[in-house]
Amino acid sequence: MKDRCIRFTMDRRILAAVMVLITITIVAVEAVLFLFPYEPKKPPEADDTGSTEEGVRLVVDANNRFAFELYSELSKTEKGNIFFSPYSIFSAIAMTYEGARGQTADEVKSVFHFPDIDVLRSNFAAIYNSINRETDAYELRTGNALWIQQDYPILESYISIVERYYGGKAANLDFVGKTEESRQTINSFIEEQTNGKIKDLIPPGYLDTMTRLVLTNVIYFKGMWKWEFNESETREEDFKVTPTHVVKVPMMHMKPENATFKYADLEELQI
Numbered sequence: 001m002k003d004r005c006i007r008f009t010m011d012r013r014i015l016a017a018v019m020v021l022i023t024i025t026i027v028a029v030e031a032v033l034f035l036f037p038y039e040p041k042k043p044p045e046a047d048d049t050g051s052t053e054e055g056v057r058l059v060v061d062a063n064n065r066f067a068f069e070l071y072s073e074l075s076k077t078e079k080g081n082i083f084f085s086p087y088s089i090f091s092a093i094a095m096t097y098e099g100a101r102g103q104t105a106d107e108v109k110s111v112f113h114f115p116d117i118d119v120l121r122s123n124f125a126a127i128y129n130s131i132n133r134e135t136d137a138y139e140l141r142t143g144n145a146l147w148i149q150q151d152y153p154i155l156e157s158y159i160s161i162v163e164r165y166y167g168g169k170a171a172n173l174d175f176v177g178k179t180e181e182s183r184q185t186i187n188s189f190i191e192e193q194t195n196g197k198i199k200d201l202i203p204p205g206y207l208d209t210m211t212r213l214v215l216t217n218v219i220y221f222k223g224m225w226k227w228e229f230n231e232s233e234t235r236e237e238d239f240k241v242t243p244t245h246v247v248k249v250p251m252m253h254m255k256p257e258n259a260t261f262k263y264a265d266l267e268e269l270q271i
Contacts, residue, residue, distance in 0.1 A: 046167045048129055050122030055115070059123045062113035063090045087131075088217045092144045094124055095166045096215060099158050121165040128167050138223040143193060145169040147186055147214040149176065175211040183207050186214060193218060227259035 067086030074082050090112060097108050098117070114120050131140055146162070148154060150172040162168040169189075173182040183202050190201045201216060233253040238246050264271040 044163065044167045046125035046128045047164045048122050048126035051126035052123070055119050055123035056126050058115045058119060059127060062115060063087060065113045066090055066111070085219060088142065088219060091128070091142065091166065092215050092217045094120060095144050095162055095168045096146060098161050125165045132167070139220065141220040143167065143218045145189065145216045147171055147173050147182070147216070149212045150174045152212070175207060176209050179207050179209055179211070186216060190216060190218060194220060227254065229254055
């Protein structure tokens, strides 16, 4: 029973750390989603030569389980709409998981439901490549970087794995002696990766001399409407937040003959 209690406590601690990471992830998402067009840098291709259909399914299932579990935790404390990227958190922690050992690795694996490492690597790479593939329908780019205090040198083998399977980056910085310079280095890297659209991911004062590790994640999405709405047809109308709470919001309009949208009105939900 004691072991189970310890494991549960550690799981909650890791989950709490993950929820802190969401803050940085959301900053990146918000900054990129609405500031376009620009030409994002093409992400590196990961090594998915060892991937299989079953392996990809295992990684996808792990991500989905984590997503629902994290949403359940967030919904207990967050009010209003909950906006986060499970894949961003999952992919960033998968990259750091490569450097974990012992009980830490066991606890991370438990929270994120990672399959064995030899299954995770190539099959995560396949998912990463699929998400970042070239397509005319939309643009979607993702990327992770791990920044570690220079007193903790990074093994070349770890850097190689991060780049090979996760399309990520790992580097040492001096958070203790050059805190502000380290912040600027991270921000400059993110700004370069997004062609100047994210200029201050890490705000002043966010890092201090106690910082030992920073994990950054960037998402860029640009999609086109299958049926474009006429901007002049947008007008303020009532929107029912609840049966008794009504607010004014901008509503887009389109003539029925121009497009067809499926709609379902059920007792439990509207889709």
